[in-house]
Amino acid sequence: MDAFFTYGFLQRALFAGIFVAVACSILGLILLLRRDAMIGHGLAHVAFGGVALGLFLNMMPLATALGVAVLASWAVIKLKEKAGLHGDSAIAVFSSVGMAIGILLATLAHNLNVDLLSFLFGDILAIEPIEVWLSVGLAAAVVASILINYHQLMFLTFDREAARAAGISPQRLDVQLTVLTAITVVLGMKVVGILLVTALLVMPAAAGLQLASNFKQALWTSAGVAFLSVTGGLAAAFAFDLPASAAIVLLAFSIFGILFLLRRRKRF
Amino acid sequence: MSEEKEARSSNGTKKALELVRVDGVSFKYDAGPNVLEEISLTIYEGDFLALLGPNGSGKTTLVKVILGLLKASAGNVFIKGHPVEEFEDWPKIGYVPQKATHVDPFFPASVREVVAMALFSRSGASLKKRKEKEKAIVTALKSVGMEDFMGRPVSRLSGGQQQRVFIARAIVHSPQLLILDEPTAGVDAVTQERFYEMLQQLNKQRAITILLVTHDIGVVTQHVNKVACVNQRLTYHGTHEDFCQSEAFKAMLAAGHLVSHRH
Numbered sequence: 001m002d003a004f005f006t007y008g009f010l011q012r013a014l015f016a017g018i019f020v021a022v023a024c025s026i027l028g029l030i031l032l033l034r035r036d037a038m039i040g041h042g043l044a045h046v047a048f049g050g051v052a053l054g055l056f057l058n059m060m061p062l063a064t065a066l067g068v069a070v071l072a073s074w075a076v077i078k079l080k081e082k083a084g085l086h087g088d089s090a091i092a093v094f095s096s097v098g099m100a101i102g103i104l105l106a107t108l109a110h111n112l113n114v115d116l117l118s119f120l121f122g123d124i125l126a127i128e129p130i131e132v133w134l135s136v137g138l139a140a141a142v143v144a145s146i147l148i149n150y151h152q153l154m155f156l157t158f159d160r161e162a163a164r165a166a167g168i169s170p171q172r173l174d175v176q177l178t179v180l181t182a183i184t185v186v187l188g189m190k191v192v193g194i195l196l197v198t199a200l201l202v203m204p205a206a207a208g209l210q211l212a213s214n215f216k217q218a219l220w221t222s223a224g225v226a227f228l229s230v231t232g233g234l235a236a237a238f239a240f241d242l243p244a245s246a247a248i249v250l251l252a253f254s255i256f257g258i259l260f261l262l263r264r265r266k267r268f
Numbered sequence: 269m270s271e272e273k274e275a276r277s278s279n280g281t282k283k284a285l286e287l288v289r290v291d292g293v294s295f296k297y298d299a300g301p302n303v304l305e306e307i308s309l310t311i312y313e314g315d316f317l318a319l320l321g322p323n324g325s326g327k328t329t330l331v332k333v334i335l336g337l338l339k340a341s342a343g344n345v346f347i348k349g350h351p352v353e354e355f356e357d358w359p360k361i362g363y364v365p366q367k368a369t370h371v372d373p374f375f376p377a378s379v380r381e382v383v384a385m386a387l388f389s390r391s392g393a394s395l396k397k398r399k400e401k402e403k404a405i406v407t408a409l410k411s412v413g414m415e416d417f418m419g420r421p422v423s424r425l426s427g428g429q430q431q432r433v434f435i436a437r438a439i440v441h442s443p444q445l446l447i448l449d450e451p452t453a454g455v456d457a458v459t460q461e462r463f464y465e466m467l468q469q470l471n472k473q474r475a476i477t478i479l480l481v482t483h484d485i486g487v488v489t490q491h492v493n494k495v496a497c498v499n500q501r502l503t504y505h506g507t508h509e510d511f512c513q514s515e516a517f518k519a520m521l522a523a524g525h526l527v528s529h530r531h
Contacts, residue, residue: 033375151388158377158385161365162437165335166386167358213421214378 003238010238013124016135017230017248020187023139024197025204025226026146027184029218030177032205033157039076039178040201042091043185044194046072046098050186051119051194052105061119062131062190066138069182072098077178122193122245124234135187142180149173154215191230192245203252204229210259211266225255284312286349287445287477288334293343295326295333302500303329306343309496309505311479313444316471318488318508319481320520321498327481328366330498331449334479335363348444362438364431366449366481371430373423379433380418383408386437408440409433411474412466428459432466439476446470449481460484464491485521488512 004010031037047065054064072094079090106116118126127135146153155163156173164170181201188197208222233248288311295304304326311317321327332338334345336352345352347361377385383405409415412432417425422433431451438446448467452460468491470476480492488495488508495511497504497520504516511517 033372151385154377154381155385155389158372158375158382159365159434161337162363162386162434163389164337165358165361165363165365166389167356168389209374209376212376214419215376215381218376 004235009125009127010234012127012129012132013244014231014234016127016132017124017191017234018227019136019139020184020191021200021204021226021230021248022223023142024184024188024200025208025222026143026219027177027180028201028205029208029222030146030153030157031181031201032209034177037198037202038088039091039181040185040188041198042076042095043069043073043182044189044197045095047182047186047189048116048119048194049098049101049105051189052102052116055115056105056109061115062134062186065119065189066183066186068098069186070179073178073182074175077175118193119189120194121243122189122191122196124191124244125237127190131190135190138183138187142184145176145180149176153177192248196245196249199249199252200226203249203256207252207256207259210256210263221259225252225259228255284314287311287313287315287347288479289346290330290334291344291346293330293333293340293345295329295338296341302341304333304340304498305501307498307502308343309502311445311477313477314471314475315494316468316478316492317480317494317496318492319479319496319498320483320488322520322523325499327498328449331447331479331481335361335447359441360444362435362441362443362446362476364434364438364446364448364451366453371423375423377422378418379409379414379420379422379425380405382422382433383437383440387440404440404442405436408436411439411470412436426459428456428463431463435466435470439470439474442474443476445477445479447479447481450483451480452482452484467491 004014028037028040031039047069050065050068051061053059053068054061057064076090076094079085079093083090085093102116152163152168153173155166156168156170160170184201185197188200191197192200204222204225205218207225208218208220210221212218212221229248229252233251234244236242236251237244237247290307290309293304293307294302296302307330319327319330329338333340334347334352336345336355347355348357384401387401387404406415406418409418412435414429414432414436417429417433422430425433435446435448435451438448452463464487467478467480471478478492480487482488488511492508495504495506495508496502497511497516503519504511504514506514
């Protein structure tokens with residue numbers, strides 16, 4: 001525990017990790033209830049293309065990935081509308097294209113592979129101070145944006161038709177949610193990597209749903225699980241020399257497992 | 269000034285405001301055939317109108333066109349005198365959709381949250397008005413006899429109780445018009461009877477105009493004061509007393525399109 005007070009890199013990792021994971025958990029809860037959890041996975045693949053582009057052009061990879069993922073999220077919505085595709089098909093189209101671009105650029109540039117690996121598997125302990133502030137700022141914006149539209153998002157997720165009839169615009173909130181997902185995925189990518197970012201969106205939220213009897217409880221539990229996963233995961237990674245991303249995700253899964261068992265015990 | 273029109277109410281004794289006017293509305297999905305053809309009807313303040321018709325006759329489509337959820341391919345809908353495209357006062361229209369009770373069993377919403385989501389999503393959750401809104405939630409739940417279930421997860425209620433909660437959500441803004449699309453599907457006969465009595469109370473005591481999509485002839489004979497029959501076209505629109513003598517009624521009864529839950 002003392003290490004968190006001693007080492008700057010651990011403090012940065014903890015600070016950014018907690019903010020990003022809590023944002024992921026709150027957004028993830030809404031995505032899960034909308035049965036849209038895989039959008040995070042798809043946008044993470046797109047972000048991989050963005051990271052490769054950033055490294056290829058010698059620009060800040062996190063910022064480039066952010067731009068590419070936000071653009072792709074908008075394109076997913078447009079493709080759904082114009083091509084009459086289901087959400088998962090539109091996501092599949094863009095995630096494949098994003099991944100293909102990433103592979104192409106990595107091959108063309110020859111020397112990108114090592115840098116790309118850190119984004120694939122996450123490298124929170126190597127987070128730069130500017131990335132910490134970017135992560136904290138954007139994560140706070142994501143949470144604020146969700147909380148401002150809390151009741152509308154909840155209504156739309158619970159009963160879309162009644163919400164529309166009540167004058168709530170689903171288009172505006174759908175766009176907002178998709179863009180927020182793109183931002184959150186890029187932030188989560190730095191914490192646990194592209195391959196595991198879906199876990200940050202899904203597991204705390206799934207854990208939060210196990211025992212909650214109302215939406216507020218589910219939100220708080222999800223955020224609590226995210227907080228514990230990052231704190232405990234980083235501590236375990238430092239103490240036992242483990243990869244931080246894997247430790248965070250496996251701890252989140254363990255908490256989910258415990259809450260799942262408690263739910264079963266409560267029911268029977 | 270509103271352009272609301274005034275007209276004679278169903279009993280002809282007092283003047284009633286025109287809440288909804290459907291004027292020559294037709295509707296079709298993409299290049300398909302017409303689902304609705306030249307429907308014209310008016311709903312006046314105080315009406316308890318049953319919208320009847322066989323399965324696939326276009327009842328739900330008509331409701332969605334009235335609510336602006338679907339755009340008519342021809343004709344117009346006016347709500348309180350305003351074209352539906354320009355109407356903004358949606359809290360004054362409560363709506364309980366068909367299959368509202370198909371609640372996701374994993375959605376962690378309490379009864380209070382379900383009612384609150386409608387109230388706060390239109391007007392925010394400012395602390396100043398919070399007390400008033402909490403009162404409105406309790407009043408709405410009291411109106412449907414669900415005030416003791418506030419903290420209960422809605423997914424663990426029976427179908428009839430869930431339906432009451434959705435009505436509370438629809439009336440929490442004190443709407444002028446409440447639209448219910450087959451609200452008692454899958455609910456037992458005794459619960460249905462209580463449910464319709466509750467609707468009648470809302471209609472009479474809280475002066476809420478009701479448009480009810482139903483197949484249940486028992487409702488038509490005992491609770492509503494007006495009936496509209498739709499089978500792609502409007503086949504009847506008038507009082508429930510006249511409806512029972514009409515050709516539309518006989519035709520629907522002969523075809524087995526009406527059911528009765530009274531024994």
